[in-house]
Amino acid sequence: MSIISPAFKGYIKLRQSAIDNFMHNPIDTQQQVFNQLIGSAQFTEYGKKHNFEHINSIADFKKNVPINDYETLKPYIQRILEGNQNILWPSPITWFAKSSGTTSDKSKFIPVSKESLEDTHYRSGRDALALYLRQHPYSYVTSGKCLVLGGTHQVNQLNAASFFGDISAVMLQNMPLAVKIFRTPELSIALMKEWEAKIELMAHSTIEENVTYIAGVPTWTIVLIKRIFEITGTNNLLDIWPNLELYIHGGVNFMPYRRQFEQFIPTPNMHYRESYNASEGFFAAQDREDEEGMLLFLNHGIFYEFMPVSEYGSENARTLTLKEVELYKNYAIIISTNGGLWRYTVGDTVQFTSLAPFRIKVTGRLKHFINAFGEEVIVDNTDNAIAIACAETGAVVVDYSAAPVYMTGETNGAHEWIIEFDYLPVSLEEFTVLLDKSLQAVNSDYEAKRSKDIALRMPIVHAMPKDGFKKWLKDKGKLGGQHKVPRLNNERTNLEEMLAYL
Numbered sequence: 001m002s003i004i005s006p007a008f009k010g011y012i013k014l015r016q017s018a019i020d021n022f023m024h025n026p027i028d029t030q031q032q033v034f035n036q037l038i039g040s041a042q043f044t045e046y047g048k049k050h051n052f053e054h055i056n057s058i059a060d061f062k063k064n065v066p067i068n069d070y071e072t073l074k075p076y077i078q079r080i081l082e083g084n085q086n087i088l089w090p091s092p093i094t095w096f097a098k099s100s101g102t103t104s105d106k107s108k109f110i111p112v113s114k115e116s117l118e119d120t121h122y123r124s125g126r127d128a129l130a131l132y133l134r135q136h137p138y139s140y141v142t143s144g145k146c147l148v149l150g151g152t153h154q155v156n157q158l159n160a161a162s163f164f165g166d167i168s169a170v171m172l173q174n175m176p177l178a179v180k181i182f183r184t185p186e187l188s189i190a191l192m193k194e195w196e197a198k199i200e201l202m203a204h205s206t207i208e209e210n211v212t213y214i215a216g217v218p219t220w221t222i223v224l225i226k227r228i229f230e231i232t233g234t235n236n237l238l239d240i241w242p243n244l245e246l247y248i249h250g251g252v253n254f255m256p257y258r259r260q261f262e263q264f265i266p267t268p269n270m271h272y273r274e275s276y277n278a279s280e281g282f283f284a285a286q287d288r289e290d291e292e293g294m295l296l297f298l299n300h301g302i303f304y305e306f307m308p309v310s311e312y313g314s315e316n317a318r319t320l321t322l323k324e325v326e327l328y329k330n331y332a333i334i335i336s337t338n339g340g341l342w343r344y345t346v347g348d349t350v351q352f353t354s355l356a357p358f359r360i361k362v363t364g365r366l367k368h369f370i371n372a373f374g375e376e377v378i379v380d381n382t383d384n385a386i387a388i389a390c391a392e393t394g395a396v397v398v399d400y401s402a403a404p405v406y407m408t409g410e411t412n413g414a415h416e417w418i419i420e421f422d423y424l425p426v427s428l429e430e431f432t433v434l435l436d437k438s439l440q441a442v443n444s445d446y447e448a449k450r451s452k453d454i455a456l457r458m459p460i461v462h463a464m465p466k467d468g469f470k471k472w473l474k475d476k477g478k479l480g481g482q483h484k485v486p487r488l489n490n491e492r493t494n495l496e497e498m499l500a501y502l
Contacts, residue, residue, distance in 0.1 A: 015130040022298040023357040088340025096164040097279035116339035119301040124282030149216030203227040213246035218257040250275040253383035293353030301338035306331035372404035375446040385438035393425035403495040420464035468501040
């Protein structure tokens with residue numbers, strides 16, 4: 001039976017009840033969140049400027065408040081960084097989540113209020129665990145520690161009263177002591193800035209711990225596991241952590257990595273759950289292993305709108321609420337939060353896999369796609385095609401990036417790929433053919449452009465040497481758990497840089 005304290009059992013039951021409530025009453029729940037956000041912020045500088053006091057409906061909100069990105073909110077955020085308060089949100093903002101994202105070298109500083117920490121990030125993390133325990137009530141997952149592989153956790157001071165770090169650092173620094181003792185590695189290691197040294201210390205310091213679950217981005221979790229194998233001389237993670245039963249992953253599609261994890265942890269009793277969290281908020285987590293998609297968290301201080309991708313860039317872009325969305329349509333996710341982000345474009349695209357309850361899957365980034373020839377290829381397409389090609393050839397992919405080769409007077413276009421393999425296919429040519437066929441199978445627009453090589457010829461695929469992407473990220477100052485290789489680009493700047501690493 002599970003080793004869970006009575007108090008924690010009671011809390012988990014309360015959270016499961018709250019989850020049931022928003023699952024069964026999603027529209028009403030979101031309306032309540034909307035009302036609370038508008039009511040709380042009506043006397044802030046932003047609220048006064050946009051007439052929050054007179055907003056009585058979501059329609060009023062859309063009419064009064066523009067859709068924002070970081071650049072449009074930056075002047076307000078800059079003033080908060082300088083110590084001014086009651087600008088975007090009424091409670092004092094003293095913490096900022098620093099995020100560089102994957103599309104820009106510029107840093108973003110996302111305001112983190114006490115409400116967004118407690119009601120969004122912490123509550124969502126506990127609810128992700130509550131969802132797992134609902135399906136596995138006799139789990140031992142809480143009898144050990146969670147190995148957390150976050151980003152570069154360094155905490156920095158802006159001024160006398162303000163601090164910043166990535167969201168992992170902010171959460172760790174403000175976390176109750178009672179919660180910290182169930183996490184590993186210790187704070188001094190977790191807060192290290194130098195990523196390679198941190199991996200080394202994490203590997204050595206966690207080997208003797210009773211790790212029952214892991215949370216982190218697959219790419220960097222694999223790096224840590226391989227180092228642990230080198231130190232211990234085993235290739236079975238259960239030899240080190242026999243009670244390991246759960247991996248909570250996010251950041252990238254897990255499908256291309258699943259086979260590697262099943263080799264590292266060779267047991268049918270290992271469970272994998274996806275989560276969707278970012279500097280701006282914790283949005284969703286997988287509630288059932290037999291269901292596609294993640295349960296959208298609806299009572300966690302975030303009001304959601306969904307912009308059809310075709311509207312992106314329009315002057316008066318149309319957005320939808322939950323009662324208007326459709327299954328398997330691509331939407332940009334727009335959030336208003338208890339940290340003062342108003343109608344903020346996160347940059348991700350999602351599809352709904354279920355409307356009762358509302359489940360989503362992340363399909364890519366607004367700026368991460370290839371549409372040079374009308375093919376409209378998104379990351380979800382390429383992740384699936386990679387997974388199929390790997391299954392057919394026995395290859396294992398570490399990471400990849402692709403961009404278009406534009407038409408010239410003599411040749412038509414193509415997609416050029418750089419792929420780093422953990423296990424190379426027997427034939428790279430065969431892998432390329434399967435990748436192309438698989439992509440045609442999941443994307444009819446790509447299939448049409450590939451028909452008789454009308455617009456697109458066969459893809460060009462290069463094998464990246466071991467750790468090539470890691471070296472590229474390091475040279476760009478982006479080495480660490482928060483940073484990811486941009487998988488698709490509609491222009492060739494990143495790809496041209498990466499070609500130098502072949």
